[in-house]
Amino acid sequence: MSQTLSEQTIALVKATIPALEAHGLDIVHEMYARMFQNPEIRDLFNQSHHGDAGSQPRALTGAILAYASNIENLGALAPAVERIAQKHVGLQILPEHYPHVADALLGAIKAVLGDAATDDILAAWGEAYWFLANILIAREKRVYGEQQEAQGGWNGWRAFRVEKVIRESSVIRSFVLRPVDGGRVMRHKPGQYLTFWFEIPGHPPVKRNYSISGEANDETYRISVKREPQGLASGWLHDHAAEGTILKVAPPAGEFFLGEQPERPVVLLSGGVGLTPMVAMLETIASRHPQLPTWYVHGTHDRDTHAMRDHVRALAAKGSAISVADFHQTPLADEVAGRDYDHAGIITDEWLIANTPVGDADYYICGPRPFLRAAVSALSLAGVEAGRIHYEFFGPADELLAA
Secondary structure (H helix, E strand, O other), rough: OOOOOOOOHHHHHHHHHHHHHHHHHHHHHHHHHHHHOOOOHHHOOHHHOOOOOOOHHHHHHHHHHHHHHOOHHHHHHHHHHHHHHHHHHHHHOOHHHHHHHHHHHHHHHHHHHHOOHHHHHHHHHHHHHHHHHHHHHHHHHHHHHHHHHHHOOOOOOOEEEEEHHHHHOOEEEEEEEEEEOOOOOOOOOOOEEEEEEEOOOOOOOOEEEEEEEEOOOOOOOEEEOOOOOOOOOHHHHHHHOOOOOOOOOOOOOOOOOOOOOOOOEEEEEEEHHHHHHHHHHHHHHHOOOOOOOOEEEEEEHHHHHOHHHHHHHHHHHHHHOEEEEEEEEOOOOOOOOOOOEEEEEOOOHHHHHOOOOOOOOOEEEEEEHHHHHHHHHHHHHOOOHHHHEEEEOOOOOOOOOOO
């Protein structure tokens, strides 16, 4: 593998930036259309994020443009590369899949740009693609190896049985999963997710990521899933997954997690079902770091949608340094402040800055994109260093080669 891109390739890729700005989304739609002609490749992708109204084509368009714009400073893309590699491992993407993407991408560039996509430009983009692809393949190989070698680890899809189903709120249910083979499970890092392969009648195979919502225990995993409007996988889980149901599961993955030895105070900030990785982190803190100053801040609509409130309060009681604040955006008529919630309304920038230690805490944030954007923006403007703001979001990542 070439260790650097040629100067000619860098110049040619940068020269395509105006064309990407004008026609990038058309290129991405054409690329996906070509890839999805192969069922094996199509089934690697989360189809709910694709199509004319899908969010993944827009995200990938932005990611390709970001790659072209940073082609001389690829170090700036390192966090995105790790995120991509982790997601690829969850989806079980392998080296043999990459040529299909390359052919589809280059073919789409030619089809959309026509004569403007000269042989030199196509060659430059081919070199640029494989430069990044080889970095990802190498990183993914290491992660697959770590998963295989870990106690309780595995590669590929492992059968798990639903051991217990718990109603957490009007829209969220938890599923406790135990491996069918009776063996141990790989210890996840609090905040990581599992990838599932669902075979739902009348549909192609469906793959989804769900955060693990409990502390590592060597025996089981727990996921907590919100029923999404028109959500194929979440609807199937809520309606059909019962005790005894068998699910196909890939090993834990993800670059968003609480460090093994937290060095600073921690703020766990979530909106809606974004609480799932936060509960895993809070369980870990309560059992292993009970003296760690921790703020758990959560926002949801009302009492009916508020999942795991009693559980979180019980965890906080175990650690004298753990404080909890929950917000109900639109409390129900019979809700009582101090009993059902702490604050009415949304989590405001002003409240967050005034009530959490912006000077020295690590912030872990998960929730819908508007929630995430607002929180990251507020913390950044308040002077929190970028390295102390860690986040996970719903939907497709703004990344190259994402599924």
